[in-house]
Amino acid sequence: MVDAFFAVFQRPNFLTFVIIFLWGFYVMITRYNLVKKLIGMYLVQTSVIFFLVSISAKKGATVPVLLSTTDPVQAASYANPLPHVLTLTAIVVGVATLGVGLALCAAIYRKYGSLDEQEILEKTE
């Protein structure tokens, strides 16, 4: 149990990820306002991306741009580039889905005159 406690504090990136992920997820589920739900969704997306990028970091490594193009490359002195590539795609797609969600919010507001989930449910009945 004590080992598990210290294991968490050796991984502050994972602790940050867990807090932001669960908090954003909680906000997505419990709040009535639709824009607030989308804020929670954005927090969940970016926290997962933060965790993936933080795995790629190495102690004493620099950015994955080759310092010399003639010398043989020491892989330990550059950060792992593969999570960077995959999360670049994820960020752009995440913001695209966020835009669609916000457009849905605007369309709902135009039809029902409110962004509150309970008021919209009352008006649809």
Add this chain to the structure above:
Amino acid sequence: MIVSYEIPLLLLVLVTAGGAILVKDLMSSVLLLGSYSFFLSLAWAWLGAVDVAFVEAVVGAGLATVLFLLTLFGTNPKDTRLRRPPLSLATLIIFPLLGFLLLYAASDLPVYLDPNSPASVHISPTYLEQSYQDTHTPNVVTSVLMDYRSLDTMVETVVIFAAGIACALLLRRDAS
């Protein structure tokens, strides 16, 4: 074990995320979310992911904030009072349980900034060592994104196109 800049940066990220959640006014919440994105991009630049930091600063802190603000200006600004449901027992049990399970599994993960983590020793040294011979680009992220995975990047534009079409259809004036 832990390097000095890291903890204040992570604390700033946490504080701005918590502020974006806890603040009652939607406008301040959206602006706090923009600063959260910016601190996150700073953290990524510190971790060595400069390309991801650029994209997050432009797309996350810039474009996402603009989209949120456009939605808030398009809807009624008076509608920013937020009601909360009472706490239900299910969320009070499930979320601490989920958090405990996630943190309990932390000891199986590689230690933070570990050079020998499984993600960094399997295939990624091959990309780092051979990408210059293959693509003649010093930036390995660019060579992987635009050369090894160029089809993936190309088809990603289809996703952006579909999202743009969906937004345009949803926001038509004569939609009824």
